[in-house]
Amino acid sequence: MxxxxxxxxxxxxxxxxxxxxxxxxxxxxxxxxxxxxxxxxxxxxxxxxxxxxxxxxxxxxxxxxxxxxxxxxxxxxxxxxxxxxxxxxxxDCLASRLSSTLADVEEVVEAVESFDESREVLAELLRPDIGRQCALRWMRRRTRAVSALMVTVVGLLPSVLSGCERTLQAFRAALGATRALPALRERVADHLPYLPPPVGFGPRSTPRDRRPGPGQQEGGADPPRPET
Ligand SMILES: [Zn+2]
Structure with a gap:
């Protein structure tokens, strides 16, 4: 390791x-x-x-x-x-810039992909502890991050992902992996400093939701300031 x-x-x-x-x-x-x-x-x-x-x-x-x-x-x-x-x-198991594991992020995004009812209903099901609006932001932060990541990595792995539907299920099949996000971190390891979270270590792709609001419990994902 x-x-x-x-x-x-x-x-x-x-x-x-x-x-x-x-x-x-x-x-x-x-x-x-x-x-x-x-x-x-x-x-x-x-x-x-x-x-x-x-x-x-x-x-x-x-x-x-x-x-x-x-x-x-x-x-x-x-x-x-x-x-x-x-x-x-x-x-590899942990998400960057989100207080979640990559497996948990993948689970949330997959739930959004497959849920038939409204996102409001799903958000309250997934995070009944933080209220609807906070739950929606929590869910949206994950779906936006993974969507941005998918767009970027297709260009990095054209022989594997070109023409692939932008869903986690399709990415898993193309990558031959049980979990797409940890597999992507390994496959695009050389590009991680410039790729968006939760797989990459670069800045977020979306300007919104940069800071967690009250009750969003996003702290602790990034390292604290060094002790100098
Ligand atoms: Zn040095």
């Missing part, structure tokens, strides 16, 4: 002007339950600083950060003091 420092190569020699955080892939076939049970963040390692491959920058393991979901889930981090940059190693 070796992390893939996707953004690292592009950032070689670059000196960031302020403290910031970079997400890297922790390639693992573990489910979120297995990841938590095995405390697999302990085995997520970076052999050297992505910014300074030759060393000498004080690069070291940093305290892990805790996700809201799933409970008990930590994410390994490293810190480069010279580059003022924290690197977090996100396992």
């Amino acid at each position: 070796v992390p893939t420092p996707g953004k690292a190569k592009a950032r070689d020699g670059v000196q960031p002007c302020g403290p910031h955080s970079v997400q890297l892939r922790f390639a693992t076939g573990l489910t979120s339950e297995e990841y938590v049970r095995q405390q697999a963040w302990r085995s997520a390692t970076l052999s050297h600083c992505p910014l300074h491959p030759k060393g000498g920058c004080g690069f070291a393991r940093h305290t892990p950060y805790e996700r809201v979901e799933p409970p008990g889930c930590l994410v390994a981090r490293y810190y480069c003091p010279e580059g003022h940059t924290t690197f977090s190693l996100l396992p």
Whole structure:
């Protein structure tokens, strides 16, 4: 289980002007339950600083950060003091920029794809705890993110996804995977720094819903600011 420092190569020699955080892939076939049970963040390692491959920058393991979901889930981090940059190693089972697992995001989007009644009814069924409007935003954030991702990855995997219907069921069949989103993270690993969440580590594609509203419980998905 070796992390893939996707953004690292592009950032070689670059000196960031302020403290910031970079997400890297922790390639693992573990489910979120297995990841938590095995405390697999302990085995997520970076052999050297992505910014300074030759060393000498004080690069070291940093305290892990805790996700809201799933409970008990930590994410390994490293810190480069010279580059003022924290690197977090996100396992393949977890969504980026959403407090969910990729499997949970896929389940929600699949429910939207197959539900015959209104989205309001489905939103209240899926999230009866946060009220209709918050539940709709919660659901919409997931469907929009996955839709944007699907459009982007078709161009990256034309031999696999060209002509594929933009549904998770069709993507799973084309990818030969039981879950499309974790499979996509592996298949487009080299592009993750520039791809939208929940699979990629780049910015969201949609300008709306950038900040969670009251009761949306989206905190904890991204790493907190580094302790400097
Ligand atoms: Zn460094």
